[in-house]
Amino acid sequence: MGDKAHTPAGAAGRAPTADRPSEIRNVVLVGHSGAGKxxxxxxxAQTAGALGxxxxxxxxxxxxDYDEIEHRQHRSVQLSL
Structure with a gap:
């Protein structure tokens, strides 16, 4: 085991590091109402090719914003994944 680098384990296994950005899967957008999130x-989504x-x-x-209340209020109400 002396030749293996020690990497701390997280809840789902090895923790991603800054030198491996392709392993990071979580993104959170936080900002005031109307900030443009x-x-x-x-x-x-358009840049990724998911939308025309x-x-x-x-x-x-x-x-x-898929819920009817979000359409009426013109703002996000629910969490989106």
């Missing part, structure tokens, strides 16, 4: 998610064109919060056509 939903718009950023739409742009990222991004939706608009004003139109109630965003991928992360």
């Amino acid at each position: 939903t718009t950023l998610v739409e742009a990222l 064109r991004p939706g608009r919060v004003e139109d109630g056509a965003t991928v992360s």
Whole structure:
């Protein structure tokens, strides 16, 4: 075991490190209401090829705002994955 590098174990196994960004899977967007979090998610989804064109919060056509109350209030209410 002397030739193996010691890596701390997390809840799901080996903890990801900064030199391996491809292993990091968690992203959190935090900001004040109206800061543009939903718009950023739409742009990222389009860039990744998941959307043909991004939706608009004003139109109630965003991928992360799927609940009727979110469409009526023009803001995110539920957590989106």
